[in-house]
Amino acid sequence: MPNMPEVDLRILRELIRDGRQSNAQLAEAVGLSASQCWQRVKKLENSGVIQGYGARIDHEALGAPETVLIELALDRNEGFEVAAVCSQLARFPEVLEVRMTSGEFDIFVKVVVSGTRGYEAFLRERLYKISGIRQSRSSFSLRSYKNEVSTVPF
Incomplete structure (x- = not known):
């Protein structure tokens, strides 16, 4: 993945695994402070890399x-x-x-x-x-x- 920092890839993998986890849980899982994590997630959302969140339905x-x-x-x-x-x-x-x-x-x-x-x-x-x-x-x-x-x- 060109020019994507490894920490952003870790964030994406975590959100795919559990998109409902809190920002604090996500930050801990990827090794960032809560504010750094929140900023990176917002940047990924604003750039269109994260296109949305949803529920899996049976x-x-x-x-x-x-x-x-x-x-x-x-x-x-x-x-x-x-x-x-x-x-x-x-x-x-x-x-x-x-x-x-x-x-x-x-x-x-x-x-x-x-x-x-x-x-x-x-x-x-x-x-x-x-x-x-x-x-x-x-x-x-x-x-x-x-x-x-x-x-x-x-």
């Missing part, structure tokens, strides 16, 4: 236990813009992730649904109403072995 507890990974190919000859389709997909609450991709497919989408009936409803009520999708390929995730939001390279 989707099964909310009635959406299934994760579906979808690859989409768009009609090129119709002039559909990938970014516009991505923006439409990003507005749906059950969509966790939307990525423009290279290769055979143009877009990767990760959604949470309530089983096959929930996925059918997502397809019928959301995905199939978006113009320009030529092909889709779906896979149900059977088990997650790692599900991180961010990382700091070592």
Whole structure:
């Protein structure tokens, strides 16, 4: 990571591990005074390195236990813009992730649904109403072995 002080990397790793810890706990964990730590965290936030904080949700507890990974190919000859389709997909609450991709497919989408009936409803009520999708390929995730939001390279 070019020009990033090691102490800032330690702060980021700690916040990834536990974003709810107090500034005093964080400062102790990374070996800084509380005021130095607070200043560095604010600098990381203001520069956009830290983009926000959030909670991890158990989707099964909310009635959406299934994760579906979808690859989409768009009609090129119709002039559909990938970014516009991505923006439409990003507005749906059950969509966790939307990525423009290279290769055979143009877009990767990760959604949470309530089983096959929930996925059918997502397809019928959301995905199939978006113009320009030529092909889709779906896979149900059977088990997650790692599900991180961010990382700091070592």
